[in-house]
Amino acid sequence: MSESTPPPRRAPWREALRVVIFEADTPAGKAFDVALLVAIVVSVAAVFLESVADIRVHHGVALRNFEWAFTVLFTVEYVLRLACVGRPLRYATSFFGIVDLLAIIPTYLSIVVAGTPSLLIIRVLRLLRIFRVLKLVKFLGEANMLREALRASTRKIIVFLGTVLTLVVIVGSVMYLVEGEESGFTSIPQSVYWAIVTMTTVGYGDIAPATVVGKLLASLVMITGYGIIAVPTGIVTSELANLWKETVSTRSCPQCATEGHDMDATYCKHCGSRL
Numbered sequence: 115m116s117e118s119t120p121p122p123r124r125a126p127w128r129e130a131l132r133v134v135i136f137e138a139d140t141p142a143g144k145a146f147d148v149a150l151l152v153a154i155v156v157s158v159a160a161v162f163l164e165s166v167a168d169i170r171v172h173h174g175v176a177l178r179n180f181e182w183a184f185t186v187l188f189t190v191e192y193v194l195r196l197a198c199v200g201r202p203l204r205y206a207t208s209f210f211g212i213v214d215l216l217a218i219i220p221t222y223l224s225i226v227v228a229g230t231p232s233l234l235i236i237r238v239l240r241l242l243r244i245f246r247v248l249k250l251v252k253f254l255g256e257a258n259m260l261r262e263a264l265r266a267s268t269r270k271i272i273v274f275l276g277t278v279l280t281l282v283v284i285v286g287s288v289m290y291l292v293e294g295e296e297s298g299f300t301s302i303p304q305s306v307y308w309a310i311v312t313m314t315t316v317g318y319g320d321i322a323p324a325t326v327v328g329k330l331l332a333s334l335v336m337i338t339g340y341g342i343i344a345v346p347t348g349i350v351t352s353e354l355a356n357l358w359k360e361t362v363s364t365r366s367c368p369q370c371a372t373e374g375h376d377m378d379a380t381y382c383k384h385c386g387s388r389l
Contacts, residue, residue, distance in 0.1 A: 129368070131198040135191075136366040150191070157184040185221040192218060200369030204385060208372065260350075267349045274345055282309040285335055289328060297324045313339040 137143040157180075163169050164177045192214045196202040205211045286306030293299040298321040299308065308321045312335045323332050366372065369387035381388055 128198045131194060132368060135195055135198060136371050153184060153187060157181065157188075160184070181221060185218050188214070188218045195371070199371045200367075200387065201385060204370035204372075208370070211371075263350050267346075267352075270349045271346055274349070278313070278342060281338075282306055282313055285309040285313070285331065289323065289331060292331065293323050293325060293328045297328065298322070309335060312336060313342065315339045315343065 133140055134142045134146050138147055160177050160180050164174065164181075170177070195211075195214065196206060199205045206215070283306055286309040287302055289308065290299050290302050290305040293305075299305045304321070311318050312332060315336065323329050367382035367385060367387055367389060370382060370385040372382055372384045379389060
């Protein structure tokens with residue numbers, strides 16, 4: 115790959131801030147991320163506690179003030195991330211950029227729309243940064259591997275799910291004819307629901323066949339269900355076996371803040387900027 119045009123010179127304070135916020139390899143960067151993780155855990159815990167009626171009655175005001183304090187904190191952090199990265203728009207539209215934004219919007223929306231603070235539980239997604247903080251490079255590599263395996267298995271899984279859907283429709287229709295309304299199979303959709311619950315081995319027990327033929331069909335569906343459960347696992351496992359494990363780095367791109375580059379990478383695989 116030819117060397118792209120170098121990005122414009124950045125202000126020293128922006129580069130220093132970027133290293134602290136986006137890089138986990140420095141003491142300051144790791145301390146920042148650990149403090150951020152603690153704040154996220156505490157804010158999520160506050161959302162959990164506020165959902166408990168007794169706690170909300172006695173400590174609701176304090177918890178809401180607590181939540182506003184964290185929202186202001188996360189808002190400042192989000193603005194600083196946009197200010198120090200070379201390409202703010204690319205970061206804002208990245209996975210973590212969207213999650214960071216979603217983590218602060220509900221509190222502001224709660225001013226005009228009731229119930230939105232509960233959506234703040236999305237902040238738990240930000241705990242995914244722990245992979246960077248603890249330098250779990252091996253787990254990052256395995257996560258990328260699993261993602262690629264799932265992507266490669268998508269078409270096979272769609273075909274599999276289509277087959278299962280066809281089976282449950284057929285079984286549900288047959289069970290409706292065999293059992294009828296007197297056994298609780300009041301309609302074909304209700305019977306298909308029973309077939310799905312039975313084939314997935316969930317077995318709520320709210321509907322059950324009463325006739326010999328119905329019980330025999332139910333037994334076949336149950337046995338088939340055990341075999342079907344193993345199919346998606348086998349598909350993904352097969353794709354995993356075909357992938358080579360790659361080692362990735364915790365470095366982030368100074369322009370778009372993307373992580374997960376190869377250890378020997380010189381350029382960002384997303385925006386092409388020099389690392």
